[in-house]
Amino acid sequence: MQSALTVEGVCVDYGASRVLRQINLTVKKSEFVALLGASGCGKTTLLRAIAGFVPVAQGRIGVEGRDITHAPPEARGNAMVFQSYALWPHMTVARNIGYGLKLRGWAKARIAARVVELLALLRLDGLGDRLPAQLSGGQRQRVALGRALAVEPPLLLLDEPMSNLDARVRETLRHELRALQRQLGITAIHVTHDREEAMTLADRILLLRDGVIAQEGPPEALWSRPASAYVADFLGATNELAVQAGGGAVRGGAGGAVAVALPDGPARLLFRPQEATVLPVGEAPPPGLVFEGVARQVTYPGGGFRVAIETSGRQVLADSAWSPAEGSAVRLLVPPAAAHVFAATQT
Numbered sequence: 001m002q003s004a005l006t007v008e009g010v011c012v013d014y015g016a017s018r019v020l021r022q023i024n025l026t027v028k029k030s031e032f033v034a035l036l037g038a039s040g041c042g043k044t045t046l047l048r049a050i051a052g053f054v055p056v057a058q059g060r061i062g063v064e065g066r067d068i069t070h071a072p073p074e075a076r077g078n079a080m081v082f083q084s085y086a087l088w089p090h091m092t093v094a095r096n097i098g099y100g101l102k103l104r105g106w107a108k109a110r111i112a113a114r115v116v117e118l119l120a121l122l123r124l125d126g127l128g129d130r131l132p133a134q135l136s137g138g139q140r141q142r143v144a145l146g147r148a149l150a151v152e153p154p155l156l157l158l159d160e161p162m163s164n165l166d167a168r169v170r171e172t173l174r175h176e177l178r179a180l181q182r183q184l185g186i187t188a189i190h191v192t193h194d195r196e197e198a199m200t201l202a203d204r205i206l207l208l209r210d211g212v213i214a215q216e217g218p219p220e221a222l223w224s225r226p227a228s229a230y231v232a233d234f235l236g237a238t239n240e241l242a243v244q245a246g247g248g249a250v251r252g253g254a255g256g257a258v259a260v261a262l263p264d265g266p267a268r269l270l271f272r273p274q275e276a277t278v279l280p281v282g283e284a285p286p287p288g289l290v291f292e293g294v295a296r297q298v299t300y301p302g303g304g305f306r307v308a309i310e311t312s313g314r315q316v317l318a319d320s321a322w323s324p325a326e327g328s329a330v331r332l333l334v335p336p337a338a339a340h341v342f343a344a345t346q347t
């Protein structure tokens with residue numbers, strides 16, 4: 001099947017500095033791809049290159065088989081939704097949504113019917129006559145989405161569309177957007193620096209680091225099989241300990257079976273606090289990497305305890321069903337599936 005979007009070996013420069021290097025991306029029809037990464041990694045630049053606002057220094061961009069590498073933005077047919085909504089302030093909601101259709105020469109009655117349909121789809125029924133200033137942030141962003149969807153673009157480009165909204169509205173809109181995208185079979189590229197947003201919305205995540213792809217794949221793959229310590233850390237494995245084959249870490253489980261394969265030489269172990277456990281010293285540990293440590297601080301964020309453990313000269317966090325006394329000896333268990341191990345030489 002023809003791809004909705006192909007990005008091949010794309011490089012982008014701002015003056016003398018290259019901010020995107022050799023980016024390859026193929027997006028299937030109806031697929032939702034999130035461009036994720038830390039501030040300055042180049043995700044907005046990539047979206048803007050796809051939209052046609054930023055010239056491509058090298059490589060090729062194709063939409064539905066057409067080469068659009070050098071086409072002006074208006075000739076690409078994409079729709080874009082911005083962080084700032086960018087609605088016409090003097091136009092009603094209905095006129096904002098119908099604007100693109102009017103430009104395409106649709107008859108009034110046909111536009112009106114389509115607008116009613118979109119208002120219902122976006123849960124904006126009855127708000128068609130309001131001005132943007134008379135709406136909440138979440139409603140404004142739905143109008144912006146409606147305006148973008150009205151023209152049934154081959155590609156919907158979303159540039160941090162939820163970052164101006166408060167956490168609860170963002171979460172609701174996230175689920176609505178996902179449902180809408182599935183229902184309408186829209187192909188979308190979504191820029192975000194919010195890991196959870198990317199995980200919830202996307203079929204596939206492209207994680208960028210300093211202008212190159214750090215890893216690409218479905219959310220579960222990045223989460224459970226990060227390709228590097230950088231990706232693991234970005235996806236929440238913020239605890240780090242040094243390990244060595246045959247060194248500091250004790251293997252747990254029956255007969256001390258090797259539960260986690262360690263590379264030769266020094267290695268970095270990364271893991272998420274919520275996937276580690278705290279055990280009393282006397283208890284035989286289940287399989288995993290086990291570290292002897294001291295509980296330094298115990299907090300109760302809700303649902304269970306979170307313990308700061310000092311081990312091997314470092315402090316790490318782990319969740320715990322029980323509350324160890326501060327200053328007492330404990331064991332930290334990192335189960336096999338939670339242990340992300342990388343050679344220390346890798347960056």
Ligand SMILES: Nc1ncnc2c1ncn2[C@@H]1O[C@H](COP(=O)(O)OP(=O)(O)OP(=O)(O)O)[C@@H](O)[C@H]1O
Binds near residue numbers: 015040043046193
């Ligand atoms: N117009 C510009 N001129 C020169 N350099 C730019 C320009 N726009 C962005 N940059 C630089 O290009 C790099 C990538 O920027 P980009 O905006 O794509 O990052 P981003 O991942 O979207 O970050 P953020 O999440 O902060 O928006 C950064 O180092 C940035 O400083």
